[in-house]
Amino acid sequence: MTDPTPGIHHVTCIAGNPQRNLDFWVEALGLRLVKRSVNQDDPGTYHFFFADAEGTPGTSMTFFPWENLRQGKVGSGQVARTAFRVPEGSLDYWQERFEAYDVPYSDRVERFGETVLPFEDPDGLPLELVAVEIPDDDPTVPWTAFVPEEHAIRGFHSVTLWLADPEPTEDLLRTMGLTEVGTEQAQGDTPGDERTRFAAAGPVGKYVDILPTIQGGRQGHGTVHHVAFQTPTDDEQESMRTAVRRAGLNPTAQIDRHWFRSVYFREFGGVLFELATNGPGYDSDEPLDELGERLVLPGKFDARREEIEAQLTDIEVPRPGEVAAED
DSSP: OOOOOOSEEEEEEEESOHHHHHIIIIIISOOEEEEEEEETTEEEEEEEEEESTTOOTTOEEEEEEOTTSOBOBOOTTEEEEEEEEEETTOHHHHHHHHHHTTOOBOOOEEETTEEEEEEEOTTOOEEEEEEEOOOTTOSOOOOOSSSOTTTOOOSEEEEEEEESSHHHHHHHHHHTTOEEEEEEEOOTTOOSSEEEEEEOSSSSSOEEEEEEOOOOOBOSBTEEEEEEEEOOSHHHHHHHHHHHHHTTOOOOOOEEOSSSEEEEEEOTTSOEEEEEOOOSOGGGSSOGGGTTSSBOOOGGGGGGHHHHHHHSOOOOOOOOOOOOOOO
């Protein structure tokens, strides 16, 4: 029997200017830069990892800032929107913060009994904040350098997939251990008539929403490259890989990504999925209190450090400031 995935591990997206990307995700949204590295398939490009204070699985939003790529367009066969959890009662704070930082946002909507605040990053990436009750034993650790703890982002809530033919993907999600929990009329800027929600077993990044659409899209700035799901151990990953292959897909062999081990495949609708282990973790090669402070070049890439650094744009990571908790 295949062990069900606990939920989303990370989401990887395409950005443009790396400094603008850093400034927004670290300062405006208050996430921690837990790893500063390079794309292991294109080492002349940065790979930034933004997460909670400890890089907990289910909290890391990562980016390839390909500066020369064109602007993307969300469409069928893509992750159309990525949503993050924030504590109940914090959406007023976030709306005021978005106004202060000139972040484009839309009117709030109600979805499956939760209040959702849609917004975009500087590359036009569609995002959402969802107000939820954060349990006392929640595994995420808020990063409070720029945003106070009572409002800080607490990992992923969900991803929304736009698919021309949802049924095969829905069956795949069931194979991966997710359960259908409901369908409701779509709201906001989504093109489908109905949104179907699937839930994984874990508390963070547990939801995958599916909307039917044949709207065309293209990959580029402001789009998601892939979504990764947790398969915490090597044995669980291999079991899931076998189940995916039996479902008729073609997963890769395991690839060592240094901070986790990965398997990739395109699901039936064209979205690139990844299965990622939970270890060794972002603190396996630098102390927890120094995450993101230096450029980490894993394995063979460190021997090419001088060459690689010469290709990368100079950046400056926003420095933490003291933010007092509100009364």
